[in-house]
Amino acid sequence: MSLKRIEKKVLAGKRLTQEEALLLFENDDIFTLGRLANHAAVMKNGSNAYYIRNHHINPTNLCINRCTFCAFSRSKGEKGAYELTIDEIINKLKKWEGSKKRHMPSTPSFSEVHIVGGLHPGWGFDYYLDMIRRIKKALPAVHIKAFTAVEIDHFSKISGLSLRETLIALKEAGLESMPGGGAEILGSRVRNKICPEKISGRRWLKVMEIAHGVGIRTNATMLYGHLETYRDRIDHLTKLRELQERTGGFQAFIPLAFHPMNTKIKKARYTSGIDDLTTIAVSRLFLDNFPHIKAYWVMLGEKVAQLALLFGADDLDGTIMEEKITRSAGALSGHAMTREQLINLIEKAGKVPVERDIFYNPVSP
C-alpha cells in the first residue's frame, strides 16, 4: 500500500481506513501528506482560515481528579490554589469589555467566552448555573462555550440529575456550545495510566452524544505525545468519527500537543514540530465528517500553528486573553494574540482570514 493509493482515495473523497491512517503517520513524506490534507481542508472550507476574538476563564484550579499530565490542578489548601467568585469572573470580562468600549463603543472586544476549570470539591451545580446566567446577563452579546464532558459528568453527579437534564439546565441558563476537552486519549489502556480518576472514554463520548442530542454543538480534542502509540491515536479518531457519523454535532477537532513541564509524566518530552504537523494532517484526512480542524496556537506555538494551516488546519482559535492551563505546563507561546497578529499569520500562510463566531459564522469586523 502506498501514498499513491491514499492520494487517489483522498482526491475521490473516499473515507480512509485505520491502516491507511497508520501509514500516513509512519510515512516520511510530510510534503505529500501536507498537500493531501490541505486539499481536504480546501474542499471543506476553501482557502478560509478562521479565528475568533475570545476570552478564556478558568474559574478554579481546584480539582478532585489530579491527572498525571496536568500541571494546572491543585488540591484545596495547596499553594497556588485559587477559586474565582462569579463577581470576579464578571469583573475580568467587563474589564476587557470596558477597556475597548471607550474606543469602539459598538463592537464588543470578544464574541466568545471559553470556560473550563477543575472539578471543584465544594461548588454545587447551582453555582455553575448561576455563573452562566449572570455572565449572559452581563454580556448578552457574548457567546458562552463552557464546560468539558468531564465537568458535565461531575455536575450530573453532584446534582443528582441525569446527563440530559444537566445539559438542558445549562442550555437554558445560557450555555451555547461546549469545548472538547477531557477527551485526552479515549482508549482505556492509555487512559487508565494518564488519568485514572477521570471519566472513561466511553462516558466522555456519551456526554457528547447527549449534548449533541439536546442541540449543543461541541468540539473534540486529543491529547497526544505522552504514552500513546499511533494506533491509540487512530483508535481515538475512529471513535470520534463514528460518533460524528451519528450526531453531526462536532464542530472542530483540536489535537493538543502534550506539554511535559510540571506534570507527573516524567519521561515525556515536548512533541516534535513534525509530529504536530503530521497529527494535524492525519486528523484532517481521517476525520472527513468534521467540518473544522483547529491548530490551537497556545499549544503549538504561533509558528507551528501557522504552518499547520498548510497541513490541513483551518482555524487558529483566537485572541485568548488569560489562558492558564497550558501555561502551567510550560507553554512555548506568548500570552495572547491581537487580531492583527492572527490576520498576519493567516495571510502570510497564503490563506484568507475570516473572523468567526462560536458557530463558524463569519463576523464582519
Place this chain on the structure above:
Amino acid sequence: MKSPVPKSSAESPRISRREGLQLLTGADLLGLGMIADRVRKKLHPEGSVSFIIDRNVNYTNVCINQCRFCAFYRSKGDREAYVLTKRRLFHKIRETIEQGGTQILMQGGLHPDLGLEYYLDLLRSIKKRFSIHIHALSPPEVTYIAKKAGLSVKDALHALQQAGLDSIPGGGAEILSDRVREIVSPRKISAEQWLKVMEEAHGIGMKTTATMMFGSVEGPEDIIEHLDVIRRLQERTGGFTAFIPWSFQPGNTELGEKSAEVRKRGGAARKASGLPIVRSSALLPATGVEYLRILSLSRIYLDNIPNIQASWVTQGLKMAQVALRFGANDFGSTMLEENVVAAAGVKFRVTVDDIMSAIEGAGFMPIQRDMYYNVIKKGSKGSRGQGR
C-alpha cells in the same frame, strides 16, 4: 572536512537568479520544502543532524555602528555599556569547557577604544590558557580593527590568525545589498567590504560561515542578491562551511519601534521615521512560513555550501525541528550563553539535552561536531513522533 562540498555541476543543474526569484515569490511552501529536503538528503544521506557546544561571548556592547535592527548596542559612557574583563572572560571559557564546549564565539560591538593590540593580547592569552577553538570577530569588527591599526584587512587577519583566531563568524552580513544596508545599518561596512573580508580570510586558510538577517525592509530581489554573492564567492574560495538565515527580531530596536508606530499612527509616523515601511504589516516579525521559505530557498540556491543551519534561537525548537525537513542539516550552536537576540526580547532557554532530544524527536541522529564539521560525538538515532 567530513562534509562533502557539492560540485555545482553535479547532477542537478544550478538554478539561476531568475529561477531563484521565481521560487521565492511563486512556489508553494511545501513544494519548495520538498525540493530542499531532497537536496539536503543528497548532501547528507546519513540521516544525522549536527550541532556544536559553544558559548556566545560578547566582549563588549559598545558599538559605533548603532544599527537600527539591533537591541544590543550601547554608546560608550552609557550606564549599561561594558567591556568584559579577562577574568570574567576566562571564567566563561572555563565554564564552557566544563560543559563539554569546544568553541567560543566571540563577537562584540565596534568599540572606539579597543585596538589591534587589545585583540592580539586577548587571543594569545586565551590560547595560552585553554585548548579551545576561537570563532570570533565578524567582518565589521575585522574591518574596524584593521582600519584603526592602519593595516590592510589581509595583514590584520594574518596578525589575528597568528595570535590564535581560528575562524570567523558570518555575522554582520544582514542583507548583502547596499540599498537595504543604507536603511537598516547606514554606518556598517558595505556588502562589498563584507565579502572582501571573507575572501581574504578564506585566502589565508580560515574557514568562515555566512549569515543573512531577513525580515526587515528588504524585497525578494535583495534576498536573491544576497544568496547570489555568497554563492559566487564560495565558487572562488570554498571557504564557507555553513549558511545561517535568521529573521529580524524587532523587539527593543529602533526599526521595530518605528514600524510599530507606523502601524499604530499611520502616514505621519511613517514620514517622520524616514523608513520605507510600505505595508502595515511590513515589520511584524517574520512568521514561520516565511522563515521556512527562505531556508528552503537557501538550501536549493546555495548548492556549493555544505551546511545550512536551523536557527532555534529565533524560531524556537519546534520550528527548528521542522526546519530539518526544509533544508537544514545542522542545529548550530547550543549557545550556553546568548545575549544579542535575547536583548530583542526573544529567549528560548535550552540545554544540550534539549537540543539532542529535539534532533532525535525529529527523527535524526544528533552529532556533536566542531567548527569544521568533524564528528566529536555521536548520539543515537531518534524516531519521529513516538520515540519515547
